[in-house]
Amino acid sequence: MPCSGKDLCSNAQPRIHWTRSRARAAPGNERELVSSSTSPSVVDVTEDPVAGPHMRKLRAEIALELGEEIQIVSEEWTHSRLYADLVDDHALDSYLSSAVSGYRQDEQRWAKLPQKPSEVAELYGPIFDIVSHIISELGEPCGEGATWVVVNSHTSRFTQPKFKSLCPDMSIKATGPSFQRRMDKDDYLDGVGYGNVASVVDVRLQGRSNDFDQAIQAGFYCRQIYMRQPNRNFVRSLVITEHSVRMLHYDRSGFYFTPLINIHNNPRTFIRLVLGLSSPDESVLGLDTSIQWTINPATGTKTAGIIKSIDADGQPITYNLDMGRPPFYRGDVFGRGTTCWYANHPETGSEVAIKDIWRTRGKTSECDFLTAAQGVDGVVQMISFEDHCAETLAYRPPGFRADGFEPRVKSRTTMPHYGKSIQHFTSRYQVISALRDALAGYRALRAKGILHRDVSSHNILLGSPGAATGRRGVLIDLDMSAWTWDLTRLRAETGLGQRRYQSTAVLHNYQFSLPPRHDHLDDLESFFHVLCNLVLLYEGPGEQSKKLRETLARCETLNDVTAVGSAKINFLCRPWAIRSWWGQACKQLFRRFQIMVDDIGQQKHCFYMDETLTPEAKRDGMEAIAEANEDIYDKVIELFDDALAAIEKEEASAVPATAPADSVVAEKQPAIATNLKRRSIEEHSDAAPPSKRLSPPATTQADSPVAAKQPATVTNLKKRSVKEHPDAPPPKRPSPTSPKDSDAPENPPQNIRSRPPPRPSARSDLAAVPTPTLAPPTEHSKAASGHGDRSNFNGLSTDALPKRTRPTARVNRRKRGQDASPSKAVRRSARLNRV
Known part of the structure; x- marks a missing residue:
């Protein structure tokens, strides 16, 4: 079966947490450990060739973000404080003493759970029954338009079976003002995706996976839920075995685990954890209730929404979410968690952007x-x-x-x-x-x-x-x-x-x-x-x-x-x-x-x-x-001002002369007239206004002898295609093209290297050619460079890089275009290369 986070070996390497001291001291091979941090020690020959590498890559990304430290909170807090107010002790005692609960007080165990299962599949059904019954008997009733259903993944149909090891074993499917079912392609089960789950549960055999394996798998669920439910403040999940339960918590500051709690000796704590992760109160689930949606009951999709904040006077205000623009968010689990909502003022209808962000305490707001x-x-x-x-x-x-x-x-x-x-x-x-x-x-x-x-x-x-x-x-x-x-x-x-x-x-x-x-x-x-x-x-x-x-x-x-x-x-x-x-x-x-x-x-x-x-x-x-x-x-802004002025000139000179439909030029040169057609304002909304452009030459009438005698001139002014260069001015006259002025191939030098010995200043290139066209290295320059072997970037050796010398092909100064800047005397300086 495909390798999954649940089946990873216990010797998975933790992520290297990079500090300045570690970065200086670590050998090169240590820095690459994380790339194989989630790789199994034995390759499964039945692994899917597409899904297998993809899953390993996802887990490696999660491992990078999680870091190497796992915090486990105290057992005392888990028993006495966590979800303590969701259900009172009297209700718990009554439920546990009833025959329908499935708990045997004389034996102090959940009767349905096998004591020594040989494989994890023996646990799916019993744990599903226990969790479902707890929610139905002790859970708070859902409000109007809200429903909670426990779904067993292993009795449902996976929409993408190749990736089923990335899916939770059980899901608490939810409907309500913060949940929606997106498109079918977003579901991992029929009708279940990360956009409409309140929480997820994994089932494992006791002792078959370590803490880091669990962190990676739950971290993947957390990332998906954050992206599908952007009003989440935190995400929690459970891991249940035949003997114990554990809660895994993720928020923007990091993550922590509860210790493994024996579910047979501590049934009350087990029940509270199940009720906490299935609560119909969205704030208990970790959702920001100041952001709510109206859900279409037929399709399960969001049709309208609101976000509450304060106005410029500090008074409460409720903006209407722009449902045509989904919120912008970053895909990271930890950190600032920037989310930007687009909304409209309830009275004026003016558009606003509302940004939620998590900053570190003590940092300037x-x-x-x-x-x-x-x-x-x-x-x-x-x-x-x-x-x-x-x-x-x-x-x-x-x-x-x-x-x-x-x-x-x-x-x-x-x-x-x-x-x-x-x-x-x-x-x-x-x-x-x-x-x-x-x-x-x-x-x-x-x-x-x-x-x-x-x-x-x-x-x-x-x-x-x-x-x-x-x-x-x-x-x-x-x-x-x-x-x-x-x-x-x-x-x-x-x-x-x-x-x-x-x-x-x-x-x-x-x-x-x-x-x-x-x-x-x-x-x-x-x-x-x-x-x-x-x-x-x-x-x-x-x-x-x-x-x-x-x-x-x-x-x-x-x-x-x-x-x-x-x-x-x-x-x-x-x-x-x-x-x-x-x-x-x-x-x-x-x-x-x-x-x-x-x-x-x-x-x-x-x-x-x-x-x-x-x-x-x-x-x-x-x-x-x-x-x-x-x-x-x-100085930099001046460069941009010069560039904008040059763009205006280029665009102005690119406006061709047009002739009336009945002119001789139009009759004899229909293709050329079409090629000289100016782009529409809609395509080029930022073009300079017509008053700043060069005036087009006056057109001639059909009987004009001048027009009849000058077809070649119009031919020479044929504009290059819009796809190739919509803003380029047509040449004034034909002239040979210098190799330096031609566009270079797309393959630029891309390498990882240390700085080479001192090289001529890049300014010498600009002094020789005022308007250079940048070009990639050639075989000739490779031979001339004399560089030895270096590490490469994107598969290109640094041997292919040219020396920073004056170009051999120069622009004919007498034929320079009228808009080109004159060459400037620039002081040359030998410069060192830096690492």
Whole structure:
């Protein structure tokens, strides 16, 4: 049978919890232990070739998130406090003494359970009967429109039998204001999915699985329930054997287990646990009851919903959920648990976004930063803030303490509604202007003493349609921010942000005994990685490059943070192919931004490599680089302004001359006239207004001799296809194309490596060719590079990388296009490569 989390061997390796000290001291092979942490010691030859690897991958991901510590709370609290108020002792005694309960008080055991079962299948039926009977006899009655039914998975039909080992053995199926049955494909049993279960139960043989196996399996259930029931504050499940029961609790601060409780000697505790996980009170189940839905009884789907909060005056208000937009949430079990709801004001109908988030206790509230950011263009604005909606400490025994445990507090922020995240752009002008205004917003935040520290594509939204300059892009998510004067916190909190967008310096801070503080230069590199994820990943609106998607995704899946940092260095110092759709303006923007960020990285690397410096001197030197670049955001924003002006020129020059339908040109060149057709405003909503474009030449009448004598000229102005380059201007005259100006193949250099010896500055490339088209390495450059063997990234050897030398193919300066910038004298400098 397929390998499952229930059948994993007891020697499964725990996840390595990466701290700076462990990252420095651990050998390379230790860092890879987690990749096989859930692999069985003996491979089952009957394992399904598709489902088996998929299940192992899922369990490995859960194991990574859980960590290596399992907290087991006291038995005394489990007996005396947990669900103690759900049923009184008199009702319990009456039930246990009755013949229908199935419990024999004289023998002190549940009669239906076999004492020594040989296989787990012998327990499914008896445990199902006991649990069902407890709920039907002692459970509270369900309210109107709510039902609770216990479902035995092994007497039901699995919708995907190959993955049945990922499914719970029993499910408490529920209907009510927080549950819905989604599409059939989301069900793991007929009519049962993670969107309509109150709790789940696993059945195992005593002693056949260890605690870590149980944690992985229950962690998978928890993740699925969180995603299908986004108003969950916590998730609980049970593991029942022939002798004992255990509750497993998961919330945003972590997880814990109760000890194994003997169900024969402690039937009252067993009954309370069953009633607690099947309670019709949604708050007891761990659901946030301030968010409720109306359920269609015929289909079981949500048709309307509400979310309660406070308004700008602090008065209670109930918003109507936008059922056309599902909430945004992150798939992690632990951490901030960000969930964003989209709703409408009950009276005005105006759109709002309501964000729920769990912050660590003692951390500065996002409300403080949002208050300081009031009135700042390019930064999210706040309507209201509600704090202490819930606390993870309340779900634990009094005085709970554990290594690594951080109590979290839930808050709710109401904000105006903006557009979608920046990846949902529809034009070049729109996306570049949105990123430009987010940069300007960040600059304004710094002026108020706020450092964002979590810049990513998800945290930059497109502005509302027709937004003015400064509001075309909005920087959101200030919950990871810090005050610039809080030096202690800035130095202590390292590794913040999403892997894909973290700066190389932040990723390498684990190697420092005294890491430098997170500064605005780290966030500037994060903005550059946002640009990388746009111009390198997207071939046009909504069209991603598969190869680049896999390359960028590896930044989030590699376990070794040092390897991720080395891989991301390539985005700073190597040439990359950019799709022609982006045009020369975006290519030049990318290249200039890249050089600026790489130059900063080179400076920091000099301190990192200097073995003569003390840790304090290295830290102080790297922090001094930030102080010397206080005005760098002004320079970057100027790059974006230049790019936007160039895009307007490119789009204006791309507008062709059109002729009347009865003209000679139109009659003789119907195909060309069609090819010169301008894209619609709907397709390119951010194009500059017509008044700023070049005026098209006057058209000629049908009897014009000029029109009749110039068909070749019109032919030469044939526009390239919209799919290839909708924004490109037609060439003024035919001219030979330099290899440097042609679009490079899609395969960019992608490798994990240490920095090589000093290389020529990337600025020399820009000085030689003002508007370069980035190209991947060639066989010739491979032979010339002289690099030895190195580890590779995405299967490409670093031997294929070219030296950073002046290109051999140069643009003819006399034939440079009219919009190209003149070459600038730039000081060359030999720069070290950093790890």
